[in-house]
Amino acid sequence: MLKPAAYAFRNDDRSILTLDSIGWQAIVSPEYSFAGDDRPDVGHVIFQYTLSGQGYIEVDQHSFALPPGTGFLAKVPSRHRYYYAGSEQPWEIIWLNLRGHEANRIWxxxxxxxxxxxxxxxxxxxxxxxxxxxxxxxxxxxTDKYRLSGLVYEWMLTLVQSSREVGKEMSASSSSILDKAKKYLKEHYASPLTLDAIAKQTGVNKHYLCRLFQKSERTSPLAYLRDRRVEAALALLRATDLPVHEVGKRCGFDSPSYFGKVFREYMAMTPKDYRAKKLEFPYDAVYYE
Structure with missing residues (x-):
């Protein structure tokens, strides 16, 4: 059974992501205070999460409470200070500190x-x-540094994935509308669709539909449609000998020039060049989701 404890790891390998320290503790002293621009142990990033009680963090002269269910991300050195103000209830926390370029990028x-x-x-x-x-x-x-590096990298991927999902929470009815719209776009990408037509199919106004897409997919309905059209075009270019203009037409592009323009934005080459470069792009399908 796990108990509160702390573990530190020391090595000079800067070529990999490394775990500097990890722990679980209950803070009871109001002297607990760490300033990010006044620490001897520099060059790492911090994740700290409140299990119970409450602490605080100041970042660029703004103060944030840290009740249960909240945590903070900080880099050392940087302008921040986290501390326990003292109360009847200890501040129970878990934390980990990481070193490496990738950790800084993810933070x-x-x-x-x-x-x-x-x-x-x-x-x-x-x-x-x-x-x-x-x-x-x-x-x-x-304790092996390579195994630990892999484990903490998996944890960081969970952090990134959960961060992307933070803004996606929505009601069941909103999710149903969004799913219906996405299904319709995947099935009718070849049709000459407008934003009004897409909204009509889902039974909501276009402004509300745009807000749903932005919140969940961080894109617009028409941009989502364009992704599906390019995906279909890539597959047809690779799997058939159809003329390029016919591929564009079957994938919902209203003119060969517009098809070529959009395709170059995605692939940095013309449809004809993509078809010719099978060795450099040996994919049967490419997805943009």
Missing amino acids: DLVTEREGPVIRRGADSPLIAHFWELLRMIAEEKV
Whole structure:
């Protein structure tokens, strides 16, 4: 059974993602305070998550409370300070510190999307993945730097995936509308569709439909349709000998010139060139989802 503990790892290998430290503890002293621009241990990134109690973090002169279900991402060095203000209830936390270029990149990606404070349920995949990592270290004595690198990279992928899903939560009825629209676009990409026509098929106005797509897919209905058309064109170019203009027509492009323009935006080459470069692009299908 896991118990509160902390583990540190030290090596000089900067060629891989490395786990610097990981732990679970309950903070009771109001002296607990760390400033990101005044620490001797620099060059790592921090994930810290509240299980119970509450702490705080200041980032660029803005203060954020850290109640249960919230955590923060920070880089050292940077302008931040996290601390426990003292109360009757200890601040119970889990954390991990990582080193490596990829960790810095992922931290930048997630904080750009969510800000320095992230919200995840205690039963979320991200936290469940953390507990499994801690268990493997505590109980299976996993300490090999390469295995740990792979494990923490998997955890980071969970962080990225969950971050992308943060803005996607919507009601069952909204999800049903979105699914209906996506199904319709996948089945009718060859038709000359307009935004009004797509909205009519789903029974909502076009402005609401655009908001749903932006929230869930981070794109517009027409951009989603264009992705499906290009996917279909790539498959036809590879699987048939149809003339290029006929491929474009069958995939919903209203003119050969427009088809060529869009295709070059996606593939940085003409449809004819793509068809000729089977050795460089040996794919039967390409997907943009």
